[in-house]
Amino acid sequence: MIEFKNVTKTYDGKVNAVDDVSFTVPQGNIAVFLGPSGCGKTTLLRMVNRLVPITKGEIFIDGEQTNSLNEIQLRRNIGYVIQSNGLFPNMTIEDNVTVVPKLLGWDKEKMRNRFFELMELIGLKPDDFRKRYPHELSGGQQQRIGIARAMAADPPVMLMDEPFGALDPIIRSHLQKEFLQIQKEVQKTILFVSHDIDEAITMGDQVAIFKDGRLMQYDAPDDILANPANEFVSTFVGSDRAIKSLGLxxxxxxxxxxxxxxxxxxxxxxxxxxxxxxxxxxxxxxxxxxxxxxxxxxxxxxxxxxxxxxxxxxxxxxxx
Amino acid sequence: MTNKRKISTFIRYFFYGIVLVFFLWAFIQGHFSIIFEQTDEFLRLLRQHVLLVLVSSLLAVGIAIPAGILVTRPAFRKLEWPVLNLANLGQTIPSIAILALVMTYLGIGFNSAVFALFVFSILPVLRNTVAGLNSVDPALKDAAKGMGFTSSQILFKVEMPNAAYPIMAGIRTAMVMNVGSAALAYLVGGGGLGDFIFTGIVMQSQEYLISGAVPVTLLAICIDFLLRFIEKITVSKGLRRSAETAEAS
The missing domain is CATH 3.90.1280.20 (CBS domain Like)
Known part of the structure; x- marks a missing residue:
């Protein structure tokens, strides 16, 4: 469970990138942060693992206040996936996937087993990929590896910053479905940044819509489509929201x-x-x-x- | 392998071939006689030459790489400009002038020569270290930080390995250049194969000239080869292949 309590981020003492945001994401749910660029959704995401320090307010993960924890330990316990996959080109696929377990000091056999397990989970043959390097893989495969890497140490919480944003539409929808299938099995609590309303509806158990750092609405996707809280949300989800809701x-x-x-x-x-x-x-x-x-x-x-x-x-x- | 690579490889080996032919010709003409007549002296000078290159290069690498790392840390970013310019200055001054300056203040001998060579080779290593570290994709650093790498783990496991190519190239440039510049060490009493070369100039003796100049050339080629080999084993295969694909496209 992740709880945001009056979270605020102020840059230079005047601009509020994130403005007094409060909501709770239940255990095992995917909450999609949605909004136009510059709305503060990525900033809020990065405040969870303290890549961006919190100006005011608190974030709790399973009841523990993030600011009370050691920064490095906190991050090692949170999966992190970014749009450009961030795989290390100098490391093999196996080393990439097991990078966090290695930081945590797991022994070799445990890491090897975990690698095989994760590759099965994301549907890639472990032996085909073990010794290869990131640049030899397709964009979709690289992003799958990025997801496997984030799950390597089995963190209860995952942060995903437009993980499928750089992929073409066909691969994107394929990976979305695949990821939901994986999520059914692993039941992580996931914060997922997106600027695509269709992606938000497909992926989210909850959707949080932001504008200028303020939370406009936080609801299940069909509630947002059926009852937009205000003009902004209604425009953002689009006049075809009724048709979109049919997809649910x-x-x-x-x-x-x-x-x-x-x-x-x-x-x-x-x-x-x-x-x-x-x-x-x-x-x-x-x-x-x-x-x-x-x-x-x-x-x-x-x-x-x-x-x-x-x-x-x-x-x-x-x-x- | 692309055509461009084929051509560059061809040109390189063609050049080596010319050197080899010249070497044989000079050998037949008896231009290397000094090496055989004064073998002990030749070996002493060769050892001195190698030592000049090694000591000055190691010092340069030992100073320039940490300095390059330092000025690319966020806290010391402001130093990047002045430090690079200072190193540039070291390169701009002609090597002969550096020797003259060094001799004026440090006197003559091996140490003065080493110091001059050191000043001269800082720039290529420093510039390539800074350029290499700056060229590492910020997304990699962000991913590493987000996964819980400490700052030093980001430096040693992400930044340095991914900047290894340009850094190694900088070291190679500096050392190969140093082999040539070290021939000037004779002028400040630093010894080395310059001893033969300058004797040859003064006495107008082909035997002395060739016995000094050819070994210097061969030494430079050997060091180039050796460092290319070290590059191959230290730079990750993942980077090598991505560099090749980048070149091909």
């Missing part, structure tokens, strides 16, 4: 809430796992009147129309 729900959610009509005519089949944003684009692109929902065994359950999606969206927005 699947056909299964819709079927649970609405009664589906029995199958009238044969049509394109869709699975329960498909998200509603995709459903919408199927309706528009392929011109069906209705789609047939099938369960895991491919048995038809009923059909849905574009009106059902509209009705569902309306209902969830009202309840949120």
């Amino acid at each position: 729900h699947t056909v299964a959610d819709l079927v649970n809430q609405l009664k589906v009509t029995p199958v009238a005519a044969d049509s394109r089949q869709i699975s329960l796992k498909t998200d509603l944003r995709q459903i919408l684009s199927i309706f528009f692109n392929e011109g069906y009147e209705e789609l047939v929902v099938v369960d895991e065994e491919k048995k038809p359950m009923g059909s849905i129309t574009i009106q059902d999606v509209q009705k569902y969206l309306h209902q969830t927005n009202q309840s949120a």
